[in-house]
Amino acid sequence: MLSTNVIDRISIQKNDFSLADEVNLLEDNNNEDGAVVTFCGRVRNNNLGREVKGLTLEHYPGMTEKALQKIMDTARTKWSLGRITVIHRIGKLLIGEQIVFVGVTSKHRSDAFAANEFIMDFLKVKAPFWKKELTSQGEEWLEARASDTTKANEWNNA
Amino acid sequence: MIKVNFFAALRETLDCDEIQLNVSKSLSVQQAKALIVELHPKWESHFKNNSLLAAINHEMADDTSMVNPNDELAFFPPVTGG
Numbered sequence: 001m002l003s004t005n006v007i008d009r010i011s012i013q014k015n016d017f018s019l020a021d022e023v024n025l026l027e028d029n030n031n032e033d034g035a036v037v038t039f040c041g042r043v044r045n046n047n048l049g050r051e052v053k054g055l056t057l058e059h060y061p062g063m064t065e066k067a068l069q070k071i072m073d074t075a076r077t078k079w080s081l082g083r084i085t086v087i088h089r090i091g092k093l094l095i096g097e098q099i100v101f102v103g104v105t106s107k108h109r110s111d112a113f114a115a116n117e118f119i120m121d122f123l124k125v126k127a128p129f130w131k132k133e134l135t136s137q138g139e140e141w142l143e144a145r146a147s148d149t150t151k152a153n154e155w156n157n158a
Numbered sequence: 159m160i161k162v163n164f165f166a167a168l169r170e171t172l173d174c175d176e177i178q179l180n181v182s183k184s185l186s187v188q189q190a191k192a193l194i195v196e197l198h199p200k201w202e203s204h205f206k207n208n209s210l211l212a213a214i215n216h217e218m219a220d221d222t223s224m225v226n227p228n229d230e231l232a233f234f235p236p237v238t239g240g
Binding site: 041058059060066141144 | 217
């Protein structure tokens with residue numbers, strides 16, 4: 001049972017998560033919020049024209065949680081939010097597996113929609129996770145994309 | 159003593175996940191990089207790479223940030239999670 005005063009939830013885990021369970025945690029004993037916005041990222045079978053077989057995710061324990069908390073705190077200064085959950089998986093992941101979950105509640109939908117996208121955009125550029133891609137050519141660390149930095153920077157002008 | 163951690167592609171390229179710097183006073187990230195290269199000359203190109211990121215005690219840092227004895231310093235490539 002989630003205690004009613006626990007409103008930020010961060011989990012870095014090897015195991016899969018259940019979307020239904022996560023939505024329940026966001027909604028349980030929460031009758032103030034009318035909006036629940038969730039995002040789930042999955043491993044796709046292609047990247048930059050390459051056929052992808054799977055991923056290995058590494059992170060920096062300790063810093064990851066701190067970086068995510070900072071992003072959530074910043075989101076709370078911008079919008080009026082209820083509960084926030086961020087889950088990120090680590091270790092080996094296969095095609096179609098869930099990688100990341102962001103769930104946000106708010107009284108009205110616009111705050112939760114915006115905050116969810118904001119949290120994902122900053123997770124991509126600020127949280128210390130690294131993906132290693134397994135393709136038919138072997139394993140290779142992914143390069144960061146300039147488009148992710150551009151997308152996060154757009155919030156400064158929003 | 160400063161503990162220095164390496165992550166992801168950098169850790170694999172260096173074939174090393176952690177070193178210790180025997181220092182008794184504060185130094186900048188830039189100075190820490192120079193000291194690491196002095197101890198490991200083969201690593202020079204990796205620590206001259208402009209895209210290399212640094213963190214001190216789990217907070218992002220830049221070349222001018224100061225590291226104190228007993229701090230945890232880390233170097234890693236740009237992040238690619240999500």
